[in-house]
Amino acid sequence: MKLNQIDHGFQIIQNEQVLLTHTSFNPAFFVGIGNEKIDIYRGNFSIEDSVVERIPLKYSKVIDNEIHLAYDAMTSTQLIIRLDSLSPQDSQLFIEQQNPQLNRFWIRLAAQQEDKVWGCGEQMSYFNLRGRHFPLWTSEPGVGRDKTTEITFLSDKHNKAGGDYYHTNYPQPTFISSQYYACHVNSTSYADFDFRHPDYHELQIWEIPKSLEIYTALSFLELIEKLSLRFGRQPKLPEWIYNGVILGLKGGEENSFSRMEHAIAQGVSVAGIWCEDWAGIRQTSFGKRLFWDWKWSKKRYPNLDNKIKSLRERNIRFLAYVSPYLCEDGELYPIAKAKNLFAVNKQGEVALVDFGEFNCGVLDFTNPETREWVKKEIIQKNMLDLGVSGWMADFGEYLPTNDLYLHNGIDAKLMHNAWPPLWASVNAEAIAEKGLTGEIMFFMRAGFTGTQKYCPMLWAGDQCVDFSRHDGLNTVICGALSSGLLGNAYHHSDIGGYTSLFGNRRTKEVFERWVDMATFTPMMRTHEGNRPDENFQFDQDVSTIAHLARMTRIYRHLTPYLKHLVNEASEKGYPVQRPLFVHFEQDKNTYDIQDQYMYGADLLVSPVHKQGVTEWTVYLPAQETWINVWNQQEIQGGQYITVPAPIGQPPLFYRKNSQWAELFTAIPSISS
Amino acid sequence: MKLNQIDHGFQIIQNEQVLLTHTSFNPAFFVGIGNEKIDIYRGNFSIEDSVVERIPLKYSKVIDNEIHLAYDAMTSTQLIIRLDSLSPQDSQLFIEQQNPQLNRFWIRLAAQQEDKVWGCGEQMSYFNLRGRHFPLWTSEPGVGRDKTTEITFLSDKHNKAGGDYYHTNYPQPTFISSQYYACHVNSTSYADFDFRHPDYHELQIWEIPKSLEIYTALSFLELIEKLSLRFGRQPKLPEWIYNGVILGLKGGEENSFSRMEHAIAQGVSVAGIWCEDWAGIRQTSFGKRLFWDWKWSKKRYPNLDNKIKSLRERNIRFLAYVSPYLCEDGELYPIAKAKNLFAVNKQGEVALVDFGEFNCGVLDFTNPETREWVKKEIIQKNMLDLGVSGWMADFGEYLPTNDLYLHNGIDAKLMHNAWPPLWASVNAEAIAEKGLTGEIMFFMRAGFTGTQKYCPMLWAGDQCVDFSRHDGLNTVICGALSSGLLGNAYHHSDIGGYTSLFGNRRTKEVFERWVDMATFTPMMRTHEGNRPDENFQFDQDVSTIAHLARMTRIYRHLTPYLKHLVNEASEKGYPVQRPLFVHFEQDKNTYDIQDQYMYGADLLVSPVHKQGVTEWTVYLPAQETWINVWNQQEIQGGQYITVPAPIGQPPLFYRKNSQWAELFTAIPSISS
Missing domain, CATH: 2.60.40.1180 (Golgi alpha-mannosidase II)
Incomplete structure (x- = not known):
């Protein structure tokens, strides 16, 4: 990285390419003070900022590899930027805050009108980010995600849940430019990356970030390789995944297993059965929800322990479900409460979060005791010891920012985005401690920087059960491609989609088209959706089950090729699904x-x-x-x-x- | 007004009341630079701002009645504020811009949590403005104006026209505080008055305003009196208004006049007949629209000249319709074009504006020749000389800000809000030149500072034909009260509402309740609405016409009282309808x-x-x-x-x- 002084400013150049030009007339650095207002409603956030100050740091003084930035020559330095090389092609800009009052940072990176930009985590609506801005805040992705559709309107009206193009479970302050560089911002705060301006990309961060990392390469594959090294790579897929589809069934023991047997009898290649209701269910107006008390429900699955054993003998695995919260009315809640394992409010009481007609405590993963307890009591004892081979590690996006205090003392506003990889790390460590890494498969929708290292498989979250532009089948592809560029090699989705609301029902056609796509992803998994009884299911007619059977055989047939891709992912960090x-x-x-x-x-x-x-x-x-x-x-x-x-x-x-x-x-x- | 120096700053005090406290730690003045993006679609504006700089003017130096404001002691002065007394109770803060680059200004006035705030022009949703912010930009007010309603959703989706609580035809940067002061900002630019903060009101203006005026009084009536003197008072109502209702009919000559005769025969007291289709009609998907070529349509009203004369002998007046635009396909357009009376685009061609399936030129009222021509050729010759006694002077909110150039050379962004009073002044002058002020009654929905002086009667714009919270009957009251406080003594509305879209139809009940209200306003006037055939009309059944007849008699009966109120309006500026x-x-x-x-x-x-x-x-x-x-x-x-x-x-x-x-x-x- 080169730092060139120019008239009234400087330029930062990497690999012959101008990354940033800063002059008194066109400053690239701004700092300021903002008062944000963040409200949460069931994982949907309303975020408003009031920017009190936004100061252009017009004055710059370069001393060796340091830049001192101020409003003008006579005023005090606000930021010191230190340039550091990570490699001949890669650099880091360390940013030192001189004024403790500052809580807003903007930087403008050089851009050309024709540039393309990709990344920013798992983006569901737009793969090329140019021409739009992307708030980066992990949240529910929205239902409908398109203000011109009836379902979005009704979701907004009734549940504040309609969402928009940028809402995602997995944002990340990292992008790749078609100018062959990648930029990553070291911050977990709220951010907004704005790619609308012809001449620059403006990155907004709600703190002074520790640093910006810039990677350059001669090819996009090389850039991907670098990012995957930077953020961490996933273990290889377990061997049992290749056996076929994982059937999502949640009708209790008799219903779930008999339907699985029926599928097998009809020729479906089954790798596993995923019963998310293994811990019990709860009826809400949204549909059947799970009972968030993470242990085997002997009522709903009386013979689960033996079932799991006998299934395994047939090379079929059992998958479960877990989230980083415990419901108030469960058995584990009072135990965790007594041990002070939850995040608390101002009064020191458990900070309860509304998940939609039930309240939960937030397991505080910044507390080492919480991590140990969750790993040992929930994941290892209640799940791995039972013989569970995988699970949906759901949620992670709901950390409230108001009246919630964490063990590590850091503001929840800064921990909100950090939460998904923290949750992933608890899962990954629990598995690693049992020596089962690469054998157990959990999958997550929530993510942020670092998810790559801990989460072995992404799942695209809750699509609508349809073909809609911003919340249907096609958004899953966009999610796989954007997250894949940032080092997430494995991605899959609920076959048939998940959300059925306001009269939107899954059809046979939607289900079958989704099977067709899923055959060419690293993992096939069906989902009954939020309202199973009202939506088309894989075993609802003979032709659909035959179609599923055939596609699972094609998936199996491709095992040698998929294993080859898995090796590539392991060795080079290339995602299985690539733009x-x-x-x-x-x-x-x-x-x-x-x-x-x-x-x-x-x-x-x-x-x-x-x-x-x-x-x-x-x-x-x-x-x-x-x-x-x-x-x-x-x-x-x-x-x-x-x-x-x-x-x-x-x-x-x-x-x-x-x-x-x-x-x-x-x-x-x-x-x- | 007193200017007190305090530690690290100053206070401005008026009538023992702190209007503003400014210190280095809590500055009250901010300046900056913004790049706005303003798009117009049929009078609905999409406005986004990108604030590049927002500099707190922390440093202040007081020299006599002058305050010099800068970022800090070492940097150059950005603003000079000069305090000037208008009276012992009233003051003006003149603001002198020292840095020509600035185009954003924010000021924070002292507030208490419990304060109430009213005004900001004609507000249709909220009378007390506290707790919300109000963008001030004249525009279509929206259809539905409530993002939780189906009609707003559909209007947004199909026409970008749903609107929100703050959209209004008539904004004004003036408010009254329950602390017994009024504040007016001398600017015509886009503004946003934010009354959400417990400790201050923050006024944002997209230029450095020339001044702020502060009026204080011991009573609210005294404040109203002051504001009405400041902005101008209206002539008294014409005597003929008191005769009864003005029937809005637009079915062409035979239909309109025969229906009026029927109403009279049924006992309705009629002051006038208002045929907005006097210049012809045009069918669009919105409904029947008028033909924007402002002259008598002999095709639609063959005997209008004689009709008007004979009606006048019966003490019934004829009212017409006019807007400040001419349609491309009319006869007047080429004449005005040849005389260069229209606003132009960059190429010097007429800047055409889309009014919904037809295009118009914008008559440029900053050009004295345009004003003369419109007054003489349209208002005096085509209307007054025909015997017209009044009209709806519609629109005024559609001045585009992109690629539109005006004769006076001022940026259309600064002229946009100024347009409604300019349009009002053309009407008022044309009437005055004929010695007919107080005899001719025109009414407008568009307004801004200065409307008071020129427009004799407001009309509340286009409500939905229903009881909806944000676009129904009740919003008319809010509009009357808020505009009334700022010196608009006369207000009325379309009886029965106007907009019928997406299956929303006027009922008998809506019509009759609206008649009941209109009886107690300065002027009664019916409207057939945008789709007359699909909506309930006054003569659709015997009981409704009888009800209307009775209410017009009550209106007439109250003439002595209304005349007393008109005298009060004339002498003291009190509105007829008061909070x-x-x-x-x-x-x-x-x-x-x-x-x-x-x-x-x-x-x-x-x-x-x-x-x-x-x-x-x-x-x-x-x-x-x-x-x-x-x-x-x-x-x-x-x-x-x-x-x-x-x-x-x-x-x-x-x-x-x-x-x-x-x-x-x-x-x-x-x-x-």
Whole structure:
């Protein structure tokens, strides 16, 4: 990194590229004071800022690798920036706050009008972030997420839950620019990255961040590799995952297991059964919710211990469910309360959080005793010792910021975004302590910087059970691609979506299209949704179960290829699902594509995500010859083509010269 | 006004009251630079600001009556404030901008948690402004104006037109505090007055305003009197107004006049007929719109000239319609274009504005030639010479701010808010030049500072044809009260409301309740609405027309009292419709009431504004004995009472000792 003095300012240059230009007339650094107002309602946040001061640091003085910044020459220094090299291509800007009153920071990085920007965690609506701003705050992602739709309107009206394009369970203050650099901000505070301006990207952070890291590379794959090293890589997938689908069933013991047996009898390859109701249920107006008291419900699953053992003998695993909260009316709550394991309010009482018609205490993971207790009593004793092989480690986005105090003494506003990786780390450590890393599979929707290191598998959260633009099937692809660029190699989703509200019901078509996509992701898992009885289920008719059976066989068939991708993820940090442009960086047409992906380097998937279509238009990247898996048609890349797209034949293409061609060619012959 | 130096700052004190405290630690003045983005869609504006700098002017130096303000002692002065007395109780703070780059100004005035605030023009949703902020920008007021209602959602979705609580045709940067002062900001730029903070009111203005005016008084009536002198008073109502209702009819000559004759035959007292379609019509998806080519349509009204004459002999006046735009496809447009009377775009071409499926040129009232032409050719020749006695002078809120250039060279962003009073002044001057002031009655919905002086009558704009909280009947009262405090003595509304969209239809009940209210306003006028055929009309059934007939007789009966109020308006600037608190300032219960009003000092009106009610709860102010007009019941004030409220008997009370008691007592005996 070079620091060049120029008239009235300086430039920071990395790899011949101007990252930032600062002059008295066009300052790149601003500091200030803001008074935010943050309200939480069931994981949906209303956030307003009142900026009291925003001071341009027009005056700069460069001393060796240090920059002193002030309002003008006569006023006191507000920030000292220290440049440090991480490698010949990578650098860090350390930021030292000189004025303790400051709680707002803005920096403008150089940009070109035509730049593309990707990342910012798991973004569900827009893959290329250019032209929009992205508040970064882990939260419920919203129901509908589009202010022009009826379901968003009704969700906003009744539950403050409609959401918008930027709401996500997993934000992260990290982005990749098409200028071949990545920028990461070391802060867990609320942030807002604004990519709307033609000349600069303005990053807003609600504290003075410790540093900015800048990585440059000659290719996007190299950038991904660097970020995956920086944030941590995941263990390889457990061997049992490759066996087929994980069936999500929550009807209690008899219902769940009999339906699984029926599926197996119909030819479905089953890797596991996931009973999120293993700890019991609670009826609310939203639908059937779980009973948040994380231990085996002998009432709902009387023979679970033996069941798990006998299933394992058949190479079928049992998966459960857990969240970082305990409901007030459960058995574990009074124990944890007595041990002071919860976050507290001003009065020192347990700070209760409303999860929708029931209240919970927040297990305070900044308290080492809480971590130990949760690991030992819940995860190890109640789950691993029972024989559970995986679980949804749900939530993590609900840490309130008002009247909530943590053991480590840090403001909840700064811990809110830090919470998901803290929660992930408790899970990962509990597993590691038992020597089961890579054997146990938990999956999370909530995330933030560091999730990569602890969470072995992302899940895309709660989509609507439909094809809607901002909350349907296609958003899962956007989520996989954006999070994948930042070092999250494994991503999957609820097959069929989750949220059914205000008359929105899952159809057979939605379910089957979702199966088609999930076949080409690292893990297949069905979900009954929030209102199972009102929504289409995998075993509701003969043709759907046959279709699922066939697709699970295709998934199994691809095991050698998927294992190859898993090795790549392990060795290089490449995600299994990749945006087209990382393999075709010369072809700018690929830079904005967010509803197709490379499943590894060799397979291109273009899931159908609209209702009632019989054909589908796909972009095939240039300088490659492609083979349509379903009919062996050969097509030159660099063009849009329209192909037949019946259910069970999601548009799928491989590179003609792929070493996996034989494996791919065999796909159409796989029957249910 | 006193300027007191205190440690690290100063205080400004008026009438023993601290208006403002400024210290280095808590500055009251901020300046900065912002880049706004203003988009217009059919009179609905999307306004976003990006504040680049917001500098607290912590350093102050007082020299006599001057204050020099800077960021700190070593940096250059940004503002000089000069204090000037307007009277022993009233002052002006002149503000001199020292740095030409500044385009944002914030000032914090001292406030107490319990303060009430009123004004800011014609506010339709909230009378007491405390606890909210109010962007001040003249625009369409919105359809629905409540993000939780279906009609607002659909209006937003289809027309960007849903609006919110603060949208108004008539904003004004002036407010009255319950601390017995009024504050007016001398600026026409976008502003946002924020009354949310317990300790201060923060006024934001998108330029450095020329000055702030502060008025103090010992009573609210005295404050109103001062403001009405400051902004100008209206001429007295024309004598013909008192004759009864003005019937809004727009079915062309035969339809309109025959329906008027039918109404008269049924006993309706008619003061005038208002045919807004006098210049022709145009069908759009919104409904029947007018043809914006302001001259008599001989096709639609073949015998209008003679009709007007014969009506006048019967003491019935004819009213028309005009707006400050000309449609591209009209006859006047090419004439005005040839004379360069329109605002232009960058290319020097007429800047066309979309009014909803048709485009218009904007008559540039900053051009003296435009003013002369509009006055002479449109208002005097086409309207007054035809015998027209009044008109709706519609619109004025649509001045675009992008790519629009005006004759006076001032930025359209600064002229946007100035436009409604400019448009009013053209109307007022045209009338005055003919010696007809006080004889001709035009009415406007758009307004801003100065409207008081030129516009003889406000009309509340386009309500929905319903009882909805934020866009129904009751909002008209809020509009009358807030605008009335700032010197607009005369206010009325479309009887029955105007906007019928998305299945929202006017009912008989809505129409009749609206008649009941309008009887106790300075002017009664019906409107067919935007979709006459789908909505209830006054002559649709026998009982409604009989009811209207009776209420017009009550209106006529009250003429002596209304004339007394008109005299008060003329002499003291008191509005005809007044908030309860101006007459009962000791009774704090009255300070938030926005659905009742004093009709002059002696009559209290509490219009029914809900569906299907048979009784109504009314607050009667303390320290007064009240008589229920309808049953002569005597009630002590200082309490809520519930009274029968059938249609035709709007809750109505007079002060027991009123000199008008005899007149009021006779009301129940008036029949249709």
